[in-house]
Amino acid sequence: MFSRRLFLASTGAALWVPKMAYAEGGKAHFTLGVASGSPTPSSVILWTRLAPDPLNGGGMPPGTADVRVRVCTDDAMRNPIRDEIVRTSDADAHSIHYKLTGLKPGREYFYQFYYGDEESPVGRTRTTDPNAPEAKVALAYCQHYETGHYAAYRDLASWVPDCVIHTGDYIYEGGISAFGAKMRDVGGGERRMFEIVRQHNSNEIVTLWDYRNRYALYRADPHLQAAHAIAPWIVAMDDHEVDNNWAAGTPQDPEKQTPLEFEIRKYAAFKAYYEHMPIEAPPAFNKMKATLQLYGKYHLGPALIHLLDTRQFRDDQPCGDNRKPYCEEALDPKRTIMGAEQEAWLTRSLKTSSAPFNVIATQVWFTSYRYTEAPEAAETNLDSWDGYPSARDRLSATLADGVSNPIFLTGDWHTAMASTLHEDQFDPNSRRIGHELVGSSISSYCPWARDMEIVRDANPHVSYLNGNKRGYLRTTFSKDNCSAEFRVVEDSGRADSPVTTDIEMRTKDM
Ligand SMILES: [Fe+2]
CATH class of the missing domain: 2.60.40.380 (Purple acid phosphatase-like, N-terminal)
Structure with a gap:
């Protein structure tokens, strides 16, 4: 013990x-x-x-x-x-x-x-044990160093989980912000204050030297170290470990670099990620492409966990990035967010799984979210699975075909959320396929929280939403239930802030 x-x-x-x-x-x-x-x-x-x-x-x-x-x-x-x-x-x-x-x-x-x-x-x-009666799994993501201390990690370490899943934005690539309070528009005509409580150590990071020093800055934090020292982690990066909203070979600003320059930057980012993470294999650079193996499967008692990589193999975001109504490109049935190989691996594993809970840990929300009241031409976040509707339909069809208790554990959007997933997410009479549970971000703030609250009624499948607090998720799996404790940090500007449970949900009751 x-x-x-x-x-x-x-x-x-x-x-x-x-x-x-x-x-x-x-x-x-x-x-x-x-x-x-x-x-x-x-x-x-x-x-x-x-x-x-x-x-x-x-x-x-x-x-x-x-x-x-x-x-x-x-x-x-x-x-x-x-x-x-x-x-x-x-x-x-x-x-x-x-x-x-x-x-x-x-x-x-x-x-x-x-x-x-x-x-x-x-x-x-x-070590993992596929036959254990219970599994305690923590979910963490999005830990911008400048916008908060890591009280969430202090609390996570005190829980002593069997395993920690990190779905990305372990570091942020940006430069140095000015200290102090910033007012930001949060939607609905409201402005809220966000604080810069500590600073990055360089301008935007591009080289291996830069990425190494940025990981060292984050990793020097004692509460992040405590969370690593307490349990094994399973990790996959999202976008900010390289560049905001990158997609396979496409950077955020394709006009500012050649494809080869971006692959070299990716290789530097992958190399520094490997050097600071407990993963087995280093990145490779073959045929002018940087690659790093991240997706994988972990079996903890009742939960078979598939950790996805939805950055390295995705098609570029359709219709341009950000929140927009669909253009024709988004509806192309060939579009992929996982790449053919990973998608086939996931499908095979789900179809042959006998685990009571089938967890899919993914970087970006699987749940669809409308940012406009009217269903016609609804705006959605095209960087999430909303930008890849045909890929989502394919996975939904697999899950609806007899997969036991699918649970998505997800990061990215700096907002805690719980939803019930249906084959058609906006039709509660369509077949139910599972749930998505998202803890809050460790420290990255959410300037779109108010925007999301305003359109809650247009998203009835979402049963819990909180973008106002930082935190993480505790999940406990048993044979017939997954209980989720949404932990929230009272004041992310303080390393010693109290951390409490905002809400506890059980999939049995959802
Ligand atoms: Fe983030």
Whole structure:
């Protein structure tokens, strides 16, 4: 079981991070904490990175460095099952991705790295167990550094989930904003105040050096480190890890760069993402294209989780980006948001699944949302599945064809939301296919919250909506229910803000 000692080490992260950062006798190297991820019943990836000067390229001398990794079955680190030396080098920014194999399903393990006389914090991880009666899964996304502290992650760590899903916008690529309050239009003639509480460390990031330093800035946050140290994460990026609203080979501003320049930028972004995430495989650059394997399947007790990648293989947003009525292009039946290969993989897996709950973790909302009262020529967000109606119809048809309890767990829109999905979403008499649950964003604010509230009546399938608070989602799966706690941060401008449950919903009752 999980003891008080590690709980304090994690949730009181502010206590141990400064200690590591100013360790006596030289520079501290474990400034970015530890992490684990990509769990299976028998393996997990353990991560750390040596970075004595994290915001300036890391600060390690060129060449290799040997790091010891120890894994124990107890948090006091007395019962080792592994003790090995792992070599890292400047080619991967001195990051380590150690694949720990030969484990037992549904077990906790504790790990620690050593470099010279230094010890890293102790991390806790857990293998998956397809036969477990219950699974506790947290969902997080959208953590703009400038617009909030990570009280949500402090609270997430205290829950000690079996696994954390991150559906993207782990970093934001933009430059430095001015400190203080900003007034923004939020729709309906209203203006609301948003605050910049801390600042980015450079102009818009483009090169590998920039992306590495941006990840280091975010990862230096003690509450984000605590959330990584407490549980394995499964991760897939959305748009801001590269560039706002990018789609496969198309950047936000195609006129400002050549396709090859964008692929090089993507490769830099993918490389830095890999160097800071507990994932197994690095990116590749083949035939002038950058690629990174992110989508995958994880089986936690009653929940079979499919984590999607809806950025790398999608057709460009139709009719131009943003919220618009459909143009003809949007209705093209060939349009894809997952790419043919991923779509075939997902369809196959769903059709053969015997899990009580079939979770689809996706970057952008599957639920349709009308931003206008009139159904004719309704405006929708064309960056979400609303911009890919034929791809959504294909997946809806698969789900309606006997897939047990489909649940979408989704990020992107900085708004907490719960909906019931029907084959035709605006026809409650059409076949019911499942639910979508979206926690709030960790720290990114929602200037379109009021816009969405005004048209709630035009979206009767949405049973809960809250864009006014930051937060995350706790889900607990059992054989016949998924309960979702929508956690909200009272004041995202404070790292010590209280975090409470706004509403708890059970799919049994929805
Ligand atoms: Fe975001």
